[in-house]
Amino acid sequence: MNVGLVAHDSKKKLMQNFCIAYRGILNKHTLYGTGTTGQLIEEVANLTVHKFLTGHLGGAQQLCAEIENNNMDLVIFLRDPLTPKAHEPDVNNIVRLCDSHNIPLATNLATAELLIHSLDRGDLDWREMYK
Numbered sequence: 467m468n469v470g471l472v473a474h475d476s477k478k479k480l481m482q483n484f485c486i487a488y489r490g491i492l493n494k495h496t497l498y499g500t501g502t503t504g505q506l507i508e509e510v511a512n513l514t515v516h517k518f519l520t521g522h523l524g525g526a527q528q529l530c531a532e533i534e535n536n537n538m539d540l541v542i543f544l545r546d547p548l549t550p551k552a553h554e555p556d557v558n559n560i561v562r563l564c565d566s567h568n569i570p571l572a573t574n575l576a577t578a579e580l581l582i583h584s585l586d587r588g589d590l591d592w593r594e595m596y597k
Contacts, residue, residue: 467539467590470529471499472521472560474485479508480540484544485511486556488539491586498532500525526560533563539593540585542578 469492473481485492497515499507504517518525519560532538541564545557564571570590572578584590 467495467585467593468532468537469495469497469585470538470541470543471497471503471515472526472529472541473503473544474546474549476546476549478503481542481544482510482574484504484542484582485513488582489501491582495585498529498538500529520582526557530559530563531567533560533567536567538564538569539590540581541569542581543571544575544578545573545581555577 470494471481481503486534489511492511492513497507497513498504499515501523502521504522505514507515518528529538529541539543541560543560550565554571561571561573563569569580570584572581581590
């Protein structure tokens, strides 16, 4: 399965810790991430991440294109809802496109853990048929 990983600056350390904790599950799947997030994950979790551009330089748009083309099966986007972003439209597009294309999306740690366990159990295998 293709898993998209994105984190706002204030959540990047949390994303790194999440990927370390769930490395055993994540290494069975193809991972995609925006540039900085992907690099940070690779450095600490020893996982291979196909990296897009940095989020605000077009990486969020590249991820959106993959979602629109039904190439993502799950997106974990640890976002900071309290700090306004200059590229907020790109952020909102990820959420909107996941909703439009029926892609499971986690925007916080609690939901990310639920989805990662679902992925491990095979609960998301319906995505293969959906493609």
